[in-house]
Amino acid sequence: MADAACTAFAGKTPPRTWSRALLLTLPIALWSLFMSLRGLMQPDRSLQIASALTAAFLIALFFMMMKTSSTYRWRRWFFVALGVLFPIEFIHNVMVLRGSMGIPIEEMIAGRTPFCFLPIPLLILPAALTKTLVFPGSILPGGGMAGSGMAAMVGLWLAITLVVGKGWCSYACFFGGIEEGMAALPKKAQWKKLDPRLRLVPWAVLLAMVLLSLALFEPAYCMWLCPFKAVSEYVAARNTVGLVQNGIFVVLFAALVIVLPLLTKKRTQCTFLCPFGAFQSIFNKTSVFDIKIDRTVCSPCVLCQKSCPTMSLTDDSIKKGETLMSCMKCGACVDACPKGAAVWHIRGTQVAVKPERARLMFLYVAWAMAAMFGGTIITQGLATILQRVI
Amino acid sequence: MGGPFLLGEAFLLGLASGPACVASCGPVVVPSLLAEGAGWRLNARYLSSFLGTRFVGYLLFAAVAWELGALVSPPPAVRTLIYGGIHVLLGVVLLWYAHSIGRVCTHACAGSGLVSIGRVGKRGVSGAAVLGLLTGVSLCPPFVAAGLRAAQLSNIAAALLFFAVFFVATTLWFVPFVGLGCVRRNASVIFVARTAMILVALYYLLAGVAMLAGRRIYG
Numbered sequence: 304m305a306d307a308a309c310t311a312f313a314g315k316t317p318p319r320t321w322s323r324a325l326l327l328t329l330p331i332a333l334w335s336l337f338m339s340l341r342g343l344m345q346p347d348r349s350l351q352i353a354s355a356l357t358a359a360f361l362i363a364l365f366f367m368m369m370k371t372s373s374t375y376r377w378r379r380w381f382f383v384a385l386g387v388l389f390p391i392e393f394i395h396n397v398m399v400l401r402g403s404m405g406i407p408i409e410e411m412i413a414g415r416t417p418f419c420f421l422p423i424p425l426l427i428l429p430a431a432l433t434k435t436l437v438f439p440g441s442i443l444p445g446g447g448m449a450g451s452g453m454a455a456m457v458g459l460w461l462a463i464t465l466v467v468g469k470g471w472c473s474y475a476c477f478f479g480g481i482e483e484g485m486a487a488l489p490k491k492a493q494w495k496k497l498d499p500r501l502r503l504v505p506w507a508v509l510l511a512m513v514l515l516s517l518a519l520f521e522p523a524y525c526m527w528l529c530p531f532k533a534v535s536e537y538v539a540a541r542n543t544v545g546l547v548q549n550g551i552f553v554v555l556f557a558a559l560v561i562v563l564p565l566l567t568k569k570r571t572q573c574t575f576l577c578p579f580g581a582f583q584s585i586f587n588k589t590s591v592f593d594i595k596i597d598r599t600v601c602s603p604c605v606l607c608q609k610s611c612p613t614m615s616l617t618d619d620s621i622k623k624g625e626t627l628m629s630c631m632k633c634g635a636c637v638d639a640c641p642k643g644a645a646v647w648h649i650r651g652t653q654v655a656v657k658p659e660r661a662r663l664m665f666l667y668v669a670w671a672m673a674a675m676f677g678g679t680i681i682t683q684g685l686a687t688i689l690q691r692v693i
Numbered sequence: 694m695g696g697p698f699l700l701g702e703a704f705l706l707g708l709a710s711g712p713a714c715v716a717s718c719g720p721v722v723v724p725s726l727l728a729e730g731a732g733w734r735l736n737a738r739y740l741s742s743f744l745g746t747r748f749v750g751y752l753l754f755a756a757v758a759w760e761l762g763a764l765v766s767p768p769p770a771v772r773t774l775i776y777g778g779i780h781v782l783l784g785v786v787l788l789w790y791a792h793s794i795g796r797v798c799t800h801a802c803a804g805s806g807l808v809s810i811g812r813v814g815k816r817g818v819s820g821a822a823v824l825g826l827l828t829g830v831s832l833c834p835p836f837v838a839a840g841l842r843a844a845q846l847s848n849i850a851a852a853l854l855f856f857a858v859f860f861v862a863t864t865l866w867f868v869p870f871v872g873l874g875c876v877r878r879n880a881s882v883i884f885v886a887r888t889a890m891i892l893v894a895l896y897y898l899l900a901g902v903a904m905l906a907g908r909r910i911y912g
Contacts, residue, residue, distance in 0.1 A: 429716075510889040
């Protein structure tokens with residue numbers, strides 16, 4: 304009996320007891336409750352309920368991560384909820400403030416465009432060369448609809464990114480959830496053979512958009528290629544060019560966020576387009592956390608490769624015992640590996656020595672960030688729905 | 694107007710507006726340079742070719758600007774047509790260039806020559822040269838500023854000299870691009886550079902067609 308148990312969890316952490324899982328969840332529970340305090344203290348009943356539900360949701364998911372030692376499936380619930388509720392909250396706000404999802408050029412000139420993190424890599428060169436921020440938003444708090452200025456957003460992003468690297472794309476990005484949800488729907492992928500060169504397209508988009516942003520003095524990606532404009536804030540079209548811009552947004556959203564994830568079971572927008580993701584990959588070199596493949600245990604069944612939503616594992620990388628730099632640290636490969644060969648790892652330490660400790664350390668940082676960014680958005684989205692229902 | 698003073702003015706104007714020139718030409722130069730082979734020598738050859746034809750473009754424009762006087766500040770509709778036409782040409786050439794690189798380089802472009810567009814081999818035209826000429830005659834803001842000044846000069850020789858000195862000063866800002874020769878070229882880098890070229894080309898085509906159709910670029 305004992306032998307059977309050992310075989311079942313060879314190299315993998317067995318499920319924890321309830322009490323131990325609860326104890327490990329305690330820091331995140333306190334943090335989640337702290338984050339929800341602002342909502343709980345508001346007179347708005349919908350916001351109070353939404354805050355309580357969000358805190359409970361985040362705590363429950365983290366508890367399950369601790370109890371089962373599985374990461375990906377629980378994180379996915381959070382991520383999909385974030386991806387779905389963000390547009391609900393955003394569109395509701397835009398409609399209340401402007402009466403339309405379209406942003407007119409006057410609003411952009413007035414610097415009232417809500418800032419998001421996607422154009423961050425596009426701002427660096429113009430800011431360095433000309434001391435100008437090529438984004439039509441406010442650098443100080445009070446600008447945009449979120450109320451937080453660019454300086455606060457960029458500062459927070461940088462601090463977190465230096466620690467978690469591209470983990471940002473799996474725990475804080477409020478765009479990736481829709482495609483991850485879509486990718487989770489089919490049981491099997493219809494398209495299995497994908498050209499591996501397509502993984503390089505985000506780098507090309509990054510290069511082209513950085514150069515065009517510098518030349519045109521505008522965030523070129525936001526103006527021409529962002530698929531999420533289709534579900535957030537499109538161009539208030541006044542001529543054919545505006546219609547073309549909106550057409551590009553809709554086609555890219557439909558193809559990369561809806562159809563291709565259903566066919567491939569991959570996060571296709573993140574893998575084949577997002578320039579911010581490519582930029583974020585660079586910070587995987589600064590992050591202390593990564594995923595390794597323990598070659599002494601690995602029998603190359605390539606289940607990890609199949610499960611990776613961003614094609615960040617190849618035959619070569621598995622042989623080298625590592626992921627590609629595009630790894631988002633979602634934990635899918637670790638959960639999929641039957642032998643426990645795919646492990647969480649802290650740079651500078653030996654591979655597969657106390658990998659669960661590395662996972663815990665990463666998850667505390669990542670989930671605290673998730674509660675701070677995603678928790679607020681989920682609360683607002685839920686409150687928007689509850690206001691309609693109650 | 695004193696000669697040295699005029700040359701100094703042209704040089705300072707070029708030096709001051711150099712970053713804007715680099716920013717304006719960056720979407721054309723950087724991906725195409727990365728798509729060529731590696732090494733300082735080849736990159737220097739690319740830049741010589743690009744800057745040489747850019748210089749020809751400058752002089753050509755200076756001659757016309759002086760001859761017509763008002764060409765540099767034509768009515769907005771005409772300016773938009775010129776600008777739109779050059780955008781379309783740039784888009785077409787970049788697409789052709791990206792296609793030619795695909796034909797020439799099956800894996801890494803380790804060849805010693807620059808990529809030609811059109812026929813492969815000695816009969817083709819260097820892509821860098823065509824791009825240099827087109828960026829040389831495009832109406833970017835620093836170029837218009839220099840053109841306005843050149844149009845006020847008393848004779849064509851002075852206008853040409855003004856543009857020549859202006860060109861030399863702006864060229865100094867392009868020298869760091871030789872450093873891209875250090876970037877190791879492999880199939881991945883070539884693919885990224887080619888794809889970036891196609892994206893930039895599509896933007897230029899779209900913007901160019903919109904301008905030719907008399908539409909604002911932003912809806």
